Amino acid sequence: MKKVSLAFVLSAVLFSPLSNANDNLDAIQLAVEHSSRSADNVQRDQYRHPAETLHFFELTPNSTVVEISPGGGWYTEILAPLLAAxxxxxxxxxxxxxxxxxxxxxxxxxVEKLAANPIYNRVVLTEFAVNNEQEIAPAGSADIVLTFRNLHNWYSQNGDAALLAAYKQFYTALKPGGVLGVVEHSLPAAQKDSDWVKSGYVPEELAIKLAEQAGFVLEAKSDINANPKDTADYEHGVWTLPPSFRLKQQDRAKYVAIGESNRMTLKFRKPVTQ
Structure with missing residues (x-):
């Protein structure tokens, strides 16, 4: 792709009658390449495929997006410049x-990260916790809600009930027709009867079932973030793999060769008609 500014591509997407999905992908890719991103985070693009993932979740430069539990801001570094204008x-x-x-x-x-760079000036900081009464965004306002590798944390708190409660909060924030994008460490089907809750992995079947109970419709799956090298059977769970390296230098080369976890990538839709 010819090197052009993010602002130029955003203008093309928003104001050209010929704008299409390829324009949106170009805009996302430029946000991925934005100079404000940290070098350490850029190195992980090979495992997280951010441009392809966000495109799959139908992001555009004029979307209203809720990022759930953004952690240190890995995806925020991409979403903020993409949505800033x-x-x-x-x-x-x-x-x-x-x-x-x-x-x-x-x-x-x-909070310190947001204050350190004007690219984050328009990011609205809200709060999320399972069963938290505060709004993650005004009800019915979001085009897209995104959660990356968080389901296992909520599930470990109170099982099905906790994950279902989280999904219901996302459902409330979304517009009818809005998208819930989920990326999560995927438990192999053969291990679903094991003691997996503290492993960091989640059965895809369970993630889908509880989302559907909250009212969502599964629209599509993607192998964008799949990693067949991941056996998901480590003593220290998913944190054995990069970037955590729970075992530190022990067998480090082995886990570097595996890479980050095998992940499900699921796109759900809030129905237009209730």
């Missing part, structure tokens, strides 16, 4: 009144 980004981070030191430390680091 004509879209809207809600970052639903840990609650500000949490008693968890982990939550408070990571939220504070994220």
């Amino acid at each position: 004509h879209g809207k980004l809600y970052a639903a981070h840990f609650p500000s009144n949490s008693t968890s030191e982990y939550y408070n430390t990571h939220r504070a680091a994220f």
Whole structure:
């Protein structure tokens, strides 16, 4: 693709009668290449395929997006420049009144990140926790809700009930016809009867079933983030693999060769008619 500015591509997408899905993909790719991204995060594109993933979830530069539990802001670094001119980004981070030191430390680091660069000036910081009464975004306002590798955290809190409650919050925030995009570490079907809850992996069948119970319709799956080298049978779960390397230097070359986890990539739709 010819090197042009993100602003130029955004204008083409928004104002040209010929704009199409390829224009949106070009805009996403330019956001992926944005100079504000950290070098360490860019190195992980080979495992996370951000341009293809966001395109699959139907992002456009004028989408209203809710990013759930953005952590350190890996995807925020891409979403913020993409949506800065004509879209809207809600970052639903840990609650500000949490008693968890982990939550408070990571939220504070994220707030500091947002304040450090004007590319984040229009990001709206909200809060998310399972059964939290605060809005992640105004009800019925979002075109897209995104969650990356979070389902296992919620499921470990209270099983089906916790994950179902999270899905219901996403459903409330979305417009009719809106998209829920889910990326999660995928448990092999052969291991569904094992003690998997603390492994970091989630059965795809379960992720889909609970989303459907919340009212969503599964529209499509993608192998964009699949990794057949991942056997998902490690003593320290998914955190054995990069980037966590729970075993530190032990067998590090082996886990580097495997790469990041095998992930399901699911696109759900909130029905237009109830």
